[in-house]
Amino acid sequence: MGDMTIRPEDTPVVNGEVTETEVLLRTPQAADDPAETDLRITDSTLRDGSHAMAHQFTEEQVRGVVSALDRAGVQVIEVSHGDGLGGSSFNYGFSKVDEFQLIKAAVEEAQRAKIAVLMLPGLGTLHHLKKA
Structure with missing residues (x-):
């Protein structure tokens, strides 16, 4: 696969959109094998991002974010309490x-994206996982 080290001088300064051609010119090894360019984007805004909001996401916010991410082509969207399934508690903060x-709501809103959850052993349980 070659040296994948990113050096500061190799990093483009982006002042707008970068075309696919520009990306390939800057990372020629990416074009060598199409299988190596297969990429899955997972967004954790509705899980990890909830820490910044004290776990107060509303259903309306979740629907809006999922809809936008789905339209943008994000393949996997994580949704749950910031600390994962079962995290809404006195210790970790209660979800709104x-x-x-x-x-x-996320499953209902997503057209193409898959909805994922985080489960931390010792916090979430098999019951939580099955219910999700």
């Missing part, structure tokens, strides 16, 4: 809306 209600 039940996480299963948010997951349901």
